[in-house]
Every structure is written in C-alpha cells, then in structure tokens.
Amino acid sequence: MGHMARTPRNTLSADLIVRTALELMEAKGTDAFSLRGVAAELGVGPMALYTYFRNKDDLYDAVRDHLMGLLPDVPPEVAWPDQVRAVCRSLRLLMLQHPCLAQLLASRPLSGHETARVAEGLLGVLRSAGFDAETAARTHTTLFTYVLGATSWEIQMAAERRDPEAWRRLRATMESLSARDFPSVVELAPELARTTGGDEQFDYGLDLLLAGLRTPS
Amino acid sequence: MGHMARTPRNTLSADLIVRTALELMEAKGTDAFSLRGVAAELGVGPMALYTYFRNKDDLYDAVRDHLMGLLPDVPPEVAWPDQVRAVCRSLRLLMLQHPCLAQLLASRPLSGHETARVAEGLLGVLRSAGFDAETAARTHTTLFTYVLGATSWEIQMAAERRDPEAWRRLRATMESLSARDFPSVVELAPELARTTGGDEQFDYGLDLLLAGLRTPS
DNA sequence: CACCGTACTATACACTGTACGTTAGGAGCA
C-alpha cells in the first residue's frame, strides 16, 4: 500500500450518519442542526449523505427510530397499571435525555420497526389487561399523546428557563398583568412556575388518566 | 394629487402583518412560511417587517397571541366539569381550524395578554370549583398539555392522510410487520387507524382526566 | 421653510437543502 487513498470508500454507513446527526442535534440544538454540519463532522461533502438518505426528513425519521430503539421492554410480572406507568415514564425519560426526540415525534409521522415495537408493548399490556380492541386503541393514543404533550412542554419550559432573555420577557409579561383582570394567574404564578415539569407533575396527570381507567370484566 | 408617491408610508401595521402572516401560513403551510413571502404579499421589502417585529420568532409570538384572542370566554352558569370541557374543546377546535397554532404553541413559550386570558379562564374555573392552589395549577398544566399533545397529533395524522406518498409509506411499514413479532399492532391496526383523531377520541381522553378529578371539599 | 425621526428600501452575507453532472475506487470477469 503506497499512499492512502484520497477518497476512501465505504467509510460511511446509515448508522454512522444517524449517530453523528444525533450527536450534533444534542450538542448544537435541534434547530441548528443541518445536513452540511453532519457532512462536515464526518469529513465528507454534503451530497455524500444522499447515498444513504433520500432527504433531510428521511434522516430525521431514522434518528427518531434509532432513539425509540433505546426504550426498554415492558417489565413483565407486574400489575398492568404499573406496566402502563413504566412505559409512559421511560418514554418521558428518553425524551428528557434526548430533547430532540420531542420535536422528532411531534413533527413527523410514526414509522419504523422500533417505533412499532414501543406501540406493541403498550398495546399488548392493554390487551392482556382485558380491554377490548377499541378501548385499547383509544387508550394507547390517549396515553401517547399525553406523554408527548406533557414532556414536550416540560422540555420547552426548561429551555426557556435557561435562556435569560426569554426568561426576562416572561417575567415582564407576568408582571404587566393587572391583578384585577387576571386574579387567578397572578395569584397562582408561583404555583404555576413550581408545577411546570418535574416527576410529580408528570405523574399527577398520568395518575389522573389511570384513575379513569377501570379494569374491565 | 400629481402622481402616486412611490413609497407610501404608514400603510403597514403590526396587526396587518400578523393577519397576512396568518393567511400565508394557512394557505401554504406553516413550514413554507417565510418573512420574504409576507413582505412580497404586502408589496414591501423584506426588511420593512423589522420595523414592527424584532425577528421571525417575535412575529410567531404575535400570530399565536392573535389566534388565542379568538377563543371564547368560559361559559358561566354551568357545572365546572362542563366549563373545563368547554375550554378544552374550544382550544382544540381553534387548533383544528388553524393548524399552525399547534406548532406555534408547541415550539414557542407562552406570552402575551390573550394567552394569559385563556389561562385565567381555566384557572378561575378550577379555583371556583374549590381546588387548592397547587392542585389547580397542576390540573391546568395537565389539561393544557393534554389538549396540546392530542390535537397536535390529530392534526399531524390528518396531514399524513392527505399526503399520498406518506400514506403509502405508512401502509408499507404496517404491512412489513410480522404478526408474530407485533401481534397487537397488526390486530389493532384498523382500530388504531379509526381512533386516530376525531371528537370521540379527544373526549375519551378528556373524560379520563376528568374522571380522576374529584370535586374537593 | 428647515429639521429630524421614522418608515421603508437596497445591498449584502452566511447559510440552508438539494438537483445535476463528474470522477474515481473496488469487484467481477475475460
């Protein structure tokens, strides 16, 4: 072997690209993510990525499915409400650990095997618990959208608090509200700030949902 | 009047820009929206908008607050669970009517007087019903995030169904799942498709939440 | 009338996703 080939081949792979994309999203924020950034990080031209992905959205889907693959399986040998709790909590934790997942779930349709695996887990729990097909489907959608909404909101508020400019503007808006026109908002401002996010807030809503579910048969 | 002034002044206003931006978002989709598009629609240079808004996000906030202003007040003289239902339903309907609102609520922090007005309505209902400060705040956040998550999902799935390419890919993914590995997903596919969105699905989750709420005192 | 602030324009920059056409490395076969 005389000298290194200038353009080595087969150094890229879909998986390597996905992992690099994920790193960049978490390092620079989902918004600042770009295909050119990924390509540069890999020491490659922007168009090289198109060998593995049809477009940016296609890469987004792959990253989302990759993240969904990190979700643990449903714990067996536990009462079904606790199984439901475990699934919802681990999805929330994964979203908190990888904030980009919130945007990826909210802005793109579900697809991919890992995503289906997660749905399978929750649906299986509900079916085993004795819920009929329609109730299981409705409950699955309800739980999923609750986790999605609650955790997306939690992530956004946390980001808010980290940005001093945004935080200052929020406080300013708050203080511009007269106690006459907005008595409850003004009175409950400390509680609202305190109950934004956190395990207790998430579990509060989750338990509200579970309390409405009655074991069938 | 000799000839028309080439650059008439004071034809713009923050409100006019907001309404034009809203029109464009709904006509061409939230993603295709651009400041240059709004400026062109108004027959004005792109930089003219910066007289009224500090940047694109600032305009987004204004559009969001404008839309929130369309929400009706809480119906008085009704039992509080029905008041809660009314608030949640009208927020969902507004989001369905203006799909961009879903993205505006999910990607930007809350601010603005109209947004505060909506929070005031729901918080007031909960306080009047007798809930203590912390429970009212927690419940408010839970309800808001549920509506946000459920309706965002509903809107996205509806858009999905309208895009034939995306719809084909979803069906393909579905059919690639073996009934051995994904028994519940395969079995419940029709129910999942049928229960995605719609008034019944939304009310199902909302009633689940309300069922967990007990009237205090 | 002169002045000045402000509403708007013009130009420019850095950056995006990606369509198109080209090149070069490796594999299979004569």
Added chain:
DNA sequence: TGCTCCTAACGTACAGTGTATAGTACGGTG
C-alpha cells in the same frame, strides 16, 4: 493481467432563507 461496470463520494450551482448594515425620502413639528 486488463477491461468494464457499478456506485460512493465529489464539486458545482441554484433558489431560497433570516437578518445585519447603510442609505433614502416622507410626514409632522419647530
């Protein structure tokens, strides 16, 4: 060994984005 083909990666280019900066002309006020 030499030829051919496939394809991974390249380079160039385009239309588009948000917005920083500097300039210009109008309207109201002295």
